[in-house]
Amino acid sequence: MIGNVIVGQSGGPTSVINSSLAGVFKTAKDRGAKKVYGMLHGVKGLLDKQYVDLSEKIKTDIDIDLLKRTPSSYLGSCRYKLPEIGEDRETYDKIFKILDELEIKYFFYIGGNDSMDTIKKLSDYGLIINSDIRFMGVPKTIDNDLAVTDHTPGYGSAAKFIASTMKEIIRDGLVYDYPQVTVVEIMGRNAGWLTAAAALARGEDCEGVDLIYLPEKVFDIDHFMARVEEKVGDGRSVVVAVSEGIKVEDGRYVFELADHVEFVDAFGHKQLAGTAKFLADKIGAAYGVKTRAIELATLQRCAAHMTSRTDITEAFNVGGAAVKAAFEGESGKVVVLKRVCDDPYMCITETHDVHQIANIEKKIPLEWITDDDYVTMDLIHYIRPLIQAELSPIMVDGLPRHLNINM
Amino acid sequence: MIGNVIVGQSGGPTSVINSSLAGVFKTAKDRGAKKVYGMLHGVKGLLDKQYVDLSEKIKTDIDIDLLKRTPSSYLGSCRYKLPEIGEDRETYDKIFKILDELEIKYFFYIGGNDSMDTIKKLSDYGLIINSDIRFMGVPKTIDNDLAVTDHTPGYGSAAKFIASTMKEIIRDGLVYDYPQVTVVEIMGRNAGWLTAAAALARGEDCEGVDLIYLPEKVFDIDHFMARVEEKVGDGRSVVVAVSEGIKVEDGRYVFELADHVEFVDAFGHKQLAGTAKFLADKIGAAYGVKTRAIELATLQRCAAHMTSRTDITEAFNVGGAAVKAAFEGESGKVVVLKRVCDDPYMCITETHDVHQIANIEKKIPLEWITDDDYVTMDLIHYIRPLIQAELSPIMVDGLPRHLNINM
Structure with a gap:
């Protein structure tokens, strides 16, 4: 025994x-x-x-x-x-x-x-x-950031939930005949594996996410705003996936930028707006379009x-x-x-x-992230098998x- | 023909x-x-x-x-x-x-x-x-607020998603051995039908939501804080469901209270924290416990x-x-x-x-809301059949x- x-x-x-x-x-x-x-x-x-x-x-x-x-x-x-x-x-x-x-x-x-x-x-x-x-x-x-292993158990299910939910959010986001911008915030402080799973939404039956921003690359707000403006200018509704962990060049998280204005609540407790909320508000203010910020939050890891x-x-x-x-x-x-x-x-x-x-933290290889704010087919082929079957x-x-x- | x-x-x-x-x-x-x-x-x-x-x-x-x-x-x-x-x-x-x-x-x-x-x-x-x-x-x-009809198509599925997700959030929220407060914000500006569906989570395999706040009743912040303190004081983790539409006695939405402090972003655009975020921050500041705010957001209506x-x-x-x-x-x-x-x-x-x-807007009858911040079995019996089968x-x-x- x-x-x-x-x-x-x-x-x-x-x-x-x-x-x-x-x-x-x-x-x-x-x-x-x-x-x-x-x-x-x-x-x-x-x-x-x-x-x-x-x-x-x-x-x-x-x-x-x-x-x-x-x-x-x-x-x-x-x-x-x-x-x-x-x-x-x-x-x-x-x-x-x-x-x-x-x-x-x-x-x-x-x-x-x-x-x-x-x-x-x-x-x-x-x-x-x-x-x-x-x-x-x-x-x-769920973060898929462990070294050596091809992927981590937990990641495939989170990726499947994210991709499924993105498909549903995209259907919901494109329903009106005027442009609307939806910014979806996905978990991942340092590694973008979860956010990258949003790319799986695109397919025969779905327009997919328009733009994807991962923490592996420096986030350039001006570039981001220009990309959104370009798409909204065509009268289109836009769905953007962002990692909670995206950072600007000086190393600050995007969600820390909102902090520049004195935002403390009645109890002197410093509040941070989320990354998606910050970006959605910025887009709304700049282009006068309807925006929505969605945080997938805890649901990603417990669905x-x-x-x-x-x-x-x-x-x-x-x-x-x-x-x-x-x-x-x-x-x-x-x-x-x-x-x-x-x-x-x-x-x-x-x-x-x-x-x-x-x-040791495993990040997305930079060559899997494209210059037009999306991810490569190599990355999609890497993730796709992990979400198969129910x-x-x-x-x-x-x-x-x-x-x-x-x- | x-x-x-x-x-x-x-x-x-x-x-x-x-x-x-x-x-x-x-x-x-x-x-x-x-x-x-x-x-x-x-x-x-x-x-x-x-x-x-x-x-x-x-x-x-x-x-x-x-x-x-x-x-x-x-x-x-x-x-x-x-x-x-x-x-x-x-x-x-x-x-x-x-x-x-x-x-x-x-x-x-x-x-x-x-x-x-x-x-x-x-x-x-x-x-x-x-x-x-x-x-x-x-x-x-999804709001179930139409008159005459027993319920509206769309409500049952949203209620099922909310109850299922609450069960998962509760499992996630009770995982640590120190108290943690999770505040979940559910849709419904004037009628609490969706938020009430959180009550379905409680059962043989689930502790359920601790407190439920609906827009049909005036929201008393002091009372709310006392209820949370009472539960956290026992060393327990707490999960609270709140309608986005809860209002304090003077008629303001709870999410408008955060507005008292000058919170405008860099573009002069007034930002409103959500109801859940406002309450979670208040609890965190008052009792020093870990809090989480979750908005079910668009997912409720498109899952x-x-x-x-x-x-x-x-x-x-x-x-x-x-x-x-x-x-x-x-x-x-x-x-x-x-x-x-x-x-x-x-x-x-x-x-x-x-x-x-x-x-005409149909609200939850007041006699279906209990004095201890929950809902009656009558309300649960009303909703339960609507979420059956897949x-x-x-x-x-x-x-x-x-x-x-x-x-």
């Missing part, structure tokens, strides 16, 4: 992070794990001995299927960075003591950049104290009712692959996705040294059913 | 307004209409002789099925109010001349309050000049990927019933929905004099496919 397993989730939620949890749980049980614990609120919760025996929560195949369709982190999450080992060994000793009490032999952590940092430090510390616990990272992030089956399956598989690798003796690694063929799309999992992944929600009484650890 | 038919769409789009168009088109063709024209951009486009022969656009059953799943107004829309008959007969003469040129005998207009006003005036004018053209209104509006099959079927049926009634000689009427049974839910169509519907999008290459009149 294999020893005990513990799994945690960390960082910002995604629509499919629980599919990875399902992958870890089911594969560990199938492969003979005695107990599979779930830490609540990640490592931070573990430090407070907050955990559950997952077999008491996930009892049936329908529970597994609900879990795969439940957005956000089933186990709760945290934003907690472990101290440097040299600075604070106490925290590490505490964690390893708790793991020993639970007779843990395998530790899995599902998360993005910061969470991979946790795996790196714990496995490093494990080596120092000669622990036989295996540590594996399971990648997730579990519109996931990519490709993504949800890969999310399950990276969880399962992490278990397989750990049970076979690997540690200090992250499971990554490797695209072995573009057409037909095929992706396999591999494991990779966590030191080469943690804390996993329908399980609908109960008109609404998608989730699995809730508290109920 | 029956004479020619013309149909138009007007006002703000919904996810299912094209299902009503499909209902008018298919029923008119099935019942022997010679030609079915579609006016482009409603009556305003008609005045410019903008119309299409719909048989040249909607050719197959698959086109009908795509049309039912296409958000926004397939024919384009307008925001145009006909002049009073006494003030400007020219406009009316022009419209009737164009209708005569096209040999129109039946005129259908799909829209909300303002559009019903158009039907009222055109049918009144028809009586004055002794025209034999039949005028029928087909109701739509065709998450429609209620009940709604989409009823939308089709009101279109068809309008045709049947007109072909049987009725005019100056609106098709309304009448709930004949609650359990099992059954709704039939009737026709009703447009004079008793146009320009009509899956037709997915092509990973995205919902639509029917586009321009492509």
Whole structure:
């Protein structure tokens, strides 16, 4: 019999992070794990001995299927960075003591950049104290900014939601016979992968987004205004996709520009208008056209009712692959996705040294961004397979059913 | 053979307004209409002789099925109010001349309050000049604020999207182990029907929304802040649903309060923060908790990927019933929905004099709003049947496919 397993989730939620949890749980049980614990609120919760025996929560195949369709982190999450080992060994000793009490032999952590940092430090510390616990990272992030892996689980579903929603916003935006400008703000402070997914909207049945602005390139407001004016001048309605993270040449975020005017609310609290709102207001003031600012906001990362089956399956598989690798003796690694063929799309999992992944940010190659404020077909071909196919929600009484650890 | 038919769409789009168009088109063709024209951009486009022969656009059953799943107004829309008959007969003469040129005998207009006003005036004018053209209104509006009808087509799908999305936002909002306040702003300037749909999120698998504020009741900021403080004080995360239209006692919208501080952007353009943003910032400043403001924005009215099959079927049926009634000689009427049974839910169509519907706004009865900032089970029982069942999008290459009149 294999020893005990513990799994945690960390960082910002995604629509499919629980599919990875399902992958870890089911594969560990199938492969003979005695107990599979779930830490609540990640490592931070573990430090407070907050955990559950997952077999008491996930009892049936329908529970597994609900879990795969439940957005956000089933186990709760945290934003907690472990101290440097040299600075604070106490925290590490505490964690390893708790793991020993639970007779843990395998530790899995599902998360993005910061969470991979946790795996790196714990496995490093494990080596120092000669622990036989295996540590594996399971990648997730809607931002798709992890190094080495072809893409991250969570990105495909967010991209599918963004592209679908853009198609709907475009239909809505072109309905009147006078020009109207819609500016849609999409997540991504430093990497434009999510915003680039707006390009998928264009097709046989859709005019598509007119302009796309990504944080990888300096944002030139005058150029932007001229491009919008040019299109509005033709009497056309325009839909623009912008990353929340676009910056002007001096390094300020666009949403910080609104701040130039004294905008504090009644409580002295500085308010920042969003990027889209700032640009939409500027366009409205300059050209007298009707404008709308839309922030896709949190919906991008939790719209579990519109996931990519490709993504949800890969999310399950990276969880399962992490278990397989750990049970076979690997540690200090992250499971990554490797695209072995573009057409037909095929992706396999591999494991990779966590030191080469943690804390590194993957951006869009500049050659995938065009001079006319759009993206190349190469970028579209890269994203398209990741949004394919659906996993329908399980609908109960008109609404998608989730699995809730508290109920 | 029956004479020619013309149909138009007007006002703000919904996810299912094209299902009503499909209902008018298919029923008119099935019942022997010679030609079915579609006016482009409603009556305003008609005045410019903008119309299409719909048989040249909607050719197959698959086109009908795509049309039912296409958000926004397939024919384009307008925001145009006909002049009073006494003030400007020219406009009316022009419209009737164009209708005569096209040999129109039946005129259908799909829209909300303002559009019903158009039907009222055109049918009144028809009586004055002794025209034999039949005028029928087909109701739509996500706002559910039309009089007489049990509910409006479009509302059920918007309610389903709102409730589904709230469930996802709640999962996302409760993920951390420290309190976080999420304020979600939902459409509805004067009527709270859409915001009330947030109450459907609560159930066996979901904690639900904590507080709901509707425009039917005066919004007391001090009371609101106290309620939030009470919940946050327990260390809980809180999710609040607010109508964009909530007003304080002196009659100002909450989003106008931010305006007290000099907030003009660099162009002298007055910016209004949204209701949710204003309240979230106020909570953050007062209690030092993390807050998020989410506006569901346009997505509420165009999320065709998450429609209620009940709604989409009823939308089709009101279109068809309008045709049947007109072909049987009725005019100056609106098709309304009448709930004949609650359990099992059954709704039939009737026709009703447009004079008793146009320009009247239906609000939520005050007895359906509770003193503890929530809604009653009566209101939930009223909404619940309207969100039942799904009509899956037709997915092509990973995205919902639509029917586009321009492509």
